Amino acid sequence: EAQVTQNPRYLITVTGKKLTVTCSQNMNHEYMSWYRQDPGLGLRQIYYSMNVEVTDKGDVPEGYKVSRKEKRNFPLILESPSPNQTSLYFCASSLTPDTFSNQPQHFGDGTRLSIL
């Protein structure tokens, strides 16, 4: 089954304790992206990756890191989490980032992070 898998689904942790949210897709997609969703703000892009070893900042990258060592995986790293990073996070992938393509992005189930 084609899917985007995120782990963990839920995490409660404390300020400053490094954490990683994993994201894996099995569709051989080139493009992967992380979003966070907050009430009243909608989904905002954190980082994206056009392909292996190619990553770039989205609209809200502060406090986050990513890596793309393999095509299928795109982990989101919070080196020193803070309470303002409490949010619902989604990983997404698509075949290519082509602006003129109407191909959809496929989203993972989401990870709900609470930073105390």
Added chain:
Amino acid sequence: RKEVEQDPGPFNVPEGATVAFNCTYSNSASQSFFWYRQDCRKEPKLLMSVYSSGNEDGRFTAQLNRASQYISLLIRDSKLSDSATYLCVVKGRSNTGKLIFGQGTTLQVKP
């Protein structure tokens, strides 16, 4: 001003009603347009792409007006299962693949 604006609602309608959602976008260079559906803070799922000529998928009709930078979604014969948040989504011209999401419009269909 937000890049993609939607009325957050909620829209409360009875079963069988026809309901329309609107969305405006600020970047005239935007190239691709979509409606996504999101249930109870679950993952967004593509409902339909939106084409300049307008397109229909069953009870759902999407329209795009480039001149007015306006996108619409019409749902006919509403079902209880249509209750969800509908996200207007725009992909820009920058070729970063970034999707720009509206805040979403919440629909509640009541029996």
